[in-house]
Amino acid sequence: GQQVMQIPQYQHVQEGEDFTTYCNSSTTLSNIQWYKQRPGGHPVFLIQLVKSGEVKKQKRLTFQFGEAKKNSSLHITATQTTDVGTYFCAVTGGGNKLTFGTGTQLKVEL
Amino acid sequence: DAGITQSPRHKVTETGTPVTLRCHQTENHRYMYWYRQDPGHGLRLIHYSYGVKDTDKGEVSDGYSVSRSKTEDFLLTLESATSSQTSVYFCAISDGALVYGYTFGSGTRLTVV
Numbered sequence: 001g002q003q004v005m006q007i008p009q010y011q012h013v014q015e016g017e018d019f020t021t022y023c024n025s026s027t028t029l030s031n032i033q034w035y036k037q038r039p040g041g042h043p044v045f046l047i048q049l050v051k052s053g054e055v056k057k058q059k060r061l062t063f064q065f066g067e068a069k070k071n072s073s074l075h076i077t078a079t080q081t082t083d084v085g086t087y088f089c090a091v092t093g094g095g096n097k098l099t100f101g102t103g104t105q106l107k108v109e110l
Numbered sequence: 111d112a113g114i115t116q117s118p119r120h121k122v123t124e125t126g127t128p129v130t131l132r133c134h135q136t137e138n139h140r141y142m143y144w145y146r147q148d149p150g151h152g153l154r155l156i157h158y159s160y161g162v163k164d165t166d167k168g169e170v171s172d173g174y175s176v177s178r179s180k181t182e183d184f185l186l187t188l189e190s191a192t193s194s195q196t197s198v199y200f201c202a203i204s205d206g207a208l209v210y211g212y213t214f215g216s217g218t219r220l221t222v223v
Contacts, residue, residue, distance in 0.1 A: 042214040092208060096160065
């Protein structure tokens with residue numbers, strides 16, 4: 001099935017700094033999704049990217065899908081303590097199944 | 111999220127005992143999934159269902175079975191629990207329109223001692 005590598009595994013930032021997590025695949029992806037999981041919580045869907053080179057924004061979050069549709073990134077501008085959590089990318093396989101990356105755990109220090 | 115509940119939320123069980131986790135949805139979604147989450151592994155698919163009595167294996171299905179006799183319920187059974195099955199188990203639902211993503215339940219924390 002589809003696999004994605006997600007980096008970094010952990011990221012500690014000072015509040016106000018930017019943060020980026022990356023997902024990379026060796027194969028062309030049909031689409032990619034991003035989820036956020038707060039500590040002790042469950043994953044929550046953020047967005048889906050489908051088109052080559054697509055860029056979508058949600059307030060301070062910017063999502064990009066690579067031109068070759070083999071990689072994607074999530075960038076957070078000026079992090080806040082509310083951004084703390086683990087961010088996962090996920091890719092679609094057959095049968096409406098999602099394969100998740102291993103996640104990037106973000107910690108924000110005051 | 112509203113519309114999907116998992117039970118129990120926490121469970122401690124002994125090695126070798128059978129355990130059943132329940133996922134209940136009120137969204138009438140066709141697809142239901144069971145994932146386990148372990149440090150360093152992210153979320154891994156155990157089994158999924160694409161309709162009543164229609165199920166299939168995921169990447170880590172050994173030692174697990176599922177049943178879906180009604181649209182709203184998806185049961186995960188650990189046939190004979192082992193310590194390696196200590197994990198957090200998440201159920202998720204989807205209507206098949208992936209633009210809306212999956213909706214996850216709050217999870218069940220299972221400890222096998």
